[in-house]
Every structure is written in structure tokens, then in C-alpha cells.
Amino acid sequence: MSKNWPLWEVFVRSKNGLEHRHCGSLHAADAQMAMANARDVYTRRSEGVSIWVVESSHITASNPENNGEMFEPAADKVYRHPTFYDLPDEVKHM
Amino acid sequence: MSEKEVKNLEEIFEARIARDEKIEPKDWMPEKYRKTNIRQISQHAHSEIVGMLPEGNWISRAPSLRRKVALLAKVQDEAGHGLYLYSACETLGISRDELYEQLHSGKAKYSSIFNYPTVTWADMGAIGWLVDGAAIINQVPLCSTSYGPYARAMIRVCKEESFHQRQGFEIMLKLANGTPEQKDMAQDALNRWWWPSLMMLGPTDAESVHTEQSMRWKLKRKTNDELRQQFIDQTVPQADLLGLTIPDPDLKWNEARGSYDFGEINWDEFWQVVKGHGPSNKKRMKDRVGAWERGAWVRDAAMAYAEKNENRKVKKAI
Ligand SMILES: [Fe+2]
Ligand SMILES: [Fe+2]
Ligand SMILES: [Fe+2]
Numbered sequence: 001m002s003k004n005w006p007l008w009e010v011f012v013r014s015k016n017g018l019e020h021r022h023c024g025s026l027h028a029a030d031a032q033m034a035m036a037n038a039r040d041v042y043t044r045r046s047e048g049v050s051i052w053v054v055e056s057s058h059i060t061a062s063n064p065e066n067n068g069e070m071f072e073p074a075a076d077k078v079y080r081h082p083t084f085y086d087l088p089d090e091v092k093h094m
Numbered sequence: 095m096s097e098k099e100v101k102n103l104e105e106i107f108e109a110r111i112a113r114d115e116k117i118e119p120k121d122w123m124p125e126k127y128r129k130t131n132i133r134q135i136s137q138h139a140h141s142e143i144v145g146m147l148p149e150g151n152w153i154s155r156a157p158s159l160r161r162k163v164a165l166l167a168k169v170q171d172e173a174g175h176g177l178y179l180y181s182a183c184e185t186l187g188i189s190r191d192e193l194y195e196q197l198h199s200g201k202a203k204y205s206s207i208f209n210y211p212t213v214t215w216a217d218m219g220a221i222g223w224l225v226d227g228a229a230i231i232n233q234v235p236l237c238s239t240s241y242g243p244y245a246r247a248m249i250r251v252c253k254e255e256s257f258h259q260r261q262g263f264e265i266m267l268k269l270a271n272g273t274p275e276q277k278d279m280a281q282d283a284l285n286r287w288w289w290p291s292l293m294m295l296g297p298t299d300a301e302s303v304h305t306e307q308s309m310r311w312k313l314k315r316k317t318n319d320e321l322r323q324q325f326i327d328q329t330v331p332q333a334d335l336l337g338l339t340i341p342d343p344d345l346k347w348n349e350a351r352g353s354y355d356f357g358e359i360n361w362d363e364f365w366q367v368v369k370g371h372g373p374s375n376k377k378r379m380k381d382r383v384g385a386w387e388r389g390a391w392v393r394d395a396a397m398a399y400a401e402k403n404e405n406r407k408v409k410k411a412i
Contacts, residue, residue: 003394003397004189004190004191005393005396005397007184023250024177024178024181024246024247024250025181025184026177026181027190029393029396029397029399029400030396030399030400030403030404033396033400041174041177041178044167044170044171044174045254061120063120064118064120064121064122065122
């Protein structure tokens with residue numbers, strides 16, 4: 001009985017200076033194969049200069065059910081933004 | 095969860111769809127939304143990989159190296175499209191193995207168009223031009239489908255599709271401007287692929303059982319009939335340019351509608367093919383299942399090798 005190849009997530013840096021971005025997933029037996037497949041599937045048209053692959057099971061994701069307590073507290077903290085502060089128009093370069 | 099809670103979640107969900115928000119894998123969604131998505135995305139994925147078979151048939155016999163590299167690249171793209179779509183589908187909680195099992199057992203459908211044989215080189219032209227052309231018309235609106243992973247996969251697919259259609263049209267153009275025999279070959283391919291291409295966009299709206307709900311959930315953004323009309327309107331002038339005749343005596347411009355009127359589609363043929371009685375259904379499934387089974391030892395060997403390496407690493411660490 002065969003065992004299924006695990007799932008991997010693929011992140012590609014499109015050019016130096018930019019971050020790696022998640023671009024999709026694939027199945028592979030090991031990291032080396034995941035890398036080879038990621039190259040063939042996601043960078044056939046010069047979409048990248050660097051690839052990360054990580055087994056999907058190693059990712060911990062936040063749960064949308066907790067979005068309230070996770071993200072809402074940021075909404076009422078307007079004082080974290082520069083526009084919260086009243087300054088006269090004469091002040092330049094600030 | 096109580097019935098009231100579910101009802102509440104459903105309302106929130108419908109409101110999100112109405113606001114054009116995307117739904118992501120871990121978000122709550124109605125079971126039927128999940129199921130409908132799985133059906134639609136997996137059907138699409140199956141079509142991409144079964145779609146490699148009729149064209150794969152001609153790779154070794156392409157008339158020049160230029161044509162061969164192009165066709166090879168196109169078929170490889172289709173494998174990629176299948177993979178993007180399977181991955182999107184798996185985010186809905188179904189495994190790749192189950193998806194393959196549904197395809198191989200005949201439980202899942204794939205596009206009816208791939209059950210027609212590719213008998214001449216001109217079929218590579220007609221497929222790229224018409225079949226990929228119809229696919230693009232179907233896929234562009236799906237870039238804004240409501241399920242995030244599906245929409246992202248479609249954006250990637252659409253970026254790659256346009257070369258497929260252009261290489262097909264170029265093949266047709268070359269044949270249409272070639273010797274009389276070559277032109278006949280192009281016309282013959284158009285004759286055979288025209289009607290199946292129209293059918294490929296799906297049953298009429300009146301017959302399509304899933305359309306209404308899918309439109310409401312923004313899984314589908316245009317109806318089959320709308321897509322078909324768009325395809326016809328954009329393809330007729332292209333056929334004129336090739337100097338080829340579309341095999342439909344009822345085809346004519348309707349000034350009032352600003353669209354082409356067209357003849358009756360043979361829906362009996364469509365349903366026959368969908369039910370498995372097309373010219374190549376059996377061959378396609380035999381080839382697909384055969385490739386999967388013959389590849390089993392390779393998949394097992396790769397897994398065994400990976401496990402051996404992993405164990406070795408663990409032992410060293412101890
Ligand atoms: Fe495709
Ligand atoms: Fe497609
Ligand atoms: Fe294509």
C-alpha cells in the first residue's frame with residue numbers, strides 16, 4: 001500500500017529586493033523533489049530568482065473564528081497612526 | 095452548532111459574498127458552497143490534465159522544431175494548470191488521492207471536448223484556436239470568483255493561456271495560406287471542432303442545473319449562454335481572417351442584437367459524450383488510468399527513498 005506524498009507550500013522571490021511570496025502548493029516526497037517541482041511549475045516564465053519550499057504541516061495558521069480578538073483591538077488604536085496628531089500647517093518636514 | 099447559529103453564519107456568509115469579499119479556506123462556509131466548489135474546481139482540474147492527451151498525441155510528429163517546442167510547452171502548461179487547480183481544490187478539505195479516484199472511477203466529469211480524437215496536425219491548430227479560445231472565455235470571469243484559492247489559480251492560468259491560443263491560430267494561419275491540401279486540412283479541422291467547442295461552454299442556461307446557485311455565490315460570473323455568444327462573436331471575424339468557413343449555414347450577423355445568430359446545437363451529441371459515449375472517452379480514461387498505475391512504483395520508490403533519508407538523519411542526531 002503506497003503512502004501519499006506530503007503537501008508543500010511554495011514561496012517565490014520574483015526579483016532581488018522583493019520578499020518571497022506564497023504562490024501555491026504541490027505534492028512531493030521530500031524537500032529536494034519539492035524544490036525541483038516548484039521550479040518546473042512556478043518559474044517556467046522567469047517568475048522568480050529564489051524559491052522556498054516548506055511542508056504545509058509545519059505552518060501554523062490563525063483561525064478566522066478568532067479574528068475578533070486577534071485583529072479588532074488594532075482598530076481603535078488610532079494613536080498609532082501619524083494622522084492622529086494635530087500639528088499646525090506651518091510645521092514642515094514632519 | 096444550533097440551527098440558529100448556522101442560520102446566523104449563513105447570513106454573514108451571504109453578506110460577505112454580496113460585498114464581493116473573497117472566501118478563504120479556513121473561513122466558515124455553507125457545506126453546499128464547499129461541495130459545489132469542489133465539483134467545479136475538480137472538474138476543471140481533470141479537464142486540464144485529460145486535455146493533455148489529445149495534444150500529446152502530436153508532439154512526436156510536429157512538423158518542425160518550432161512547432162514541437164511550442165506544443166511541448168503548451169502541454170506542460172496544461173499539467174501546471176491541473177496542478178494549480180488540484181491544489182486550490184485540496185484547500186477545501188479533499189485529498190488529491192480522492193480527487194484522482196473520482197476521475198479514474200468515472201464519478202467525476204471532465205470537459206466533453208477532450209473526448210474527440212486528434213486525427214491531423216491541423217487539429218493542433220484548431221484546438222489552440224478554438225478550444226483554448228473557449229477556455230479563456232470561460233476562465234477570465236473566473237479570475238473574480240468568490241473562492242480565493244480558485245481565483246488566484248485562475249489568474250495564473252489566464253496569464254499562460256494566451257500563448258496557447260496564439261500558437262494555435264498561427265498553425266491555422268500557416269495551413270490556410272498553404273497548399274490547397276493544407277487549406278483543406280485546416281477547413282476540415284474547423285468543421286470537426288466548431289460544434290464541440292460551442293458545446294464545451296456547457297448546456298444552455300435553461301438546462302444547466304447548477305447555474306443559478308453558482309451565479310448567486312459568484313462561483314460563476316457569466317452564464318453558459320453568455321459565454322457561448324461571446325465566443326461566437328469574437329471567433330467569426332477570426333475565421334474570416336483565415337479565409338475559412340464556419341460550418342453553420344444559419345450563422346449570420348444580427349444588427350439589432352449586435353451579435354451573431356447561430357444554428358441549433360446538437361445537444362443529444364453533447365449528452366452522449368458527457369455520458370461516456372463520445373468517440374474517445376474510453377481511450378482517454380484508459381490512457382489516464384494506465385499512466386497513473388504504471389507510475390505507482392515510481393511514487394512508492396520516491397517515498398521510500400525520502401523516508402530512508404529521514405531515518406538516517408534521525409539516527410545521526412541520536
Ligand atoms: Fe489550461
Ligand atoms: Fe483550463
Ligand atoms: Fe490552454
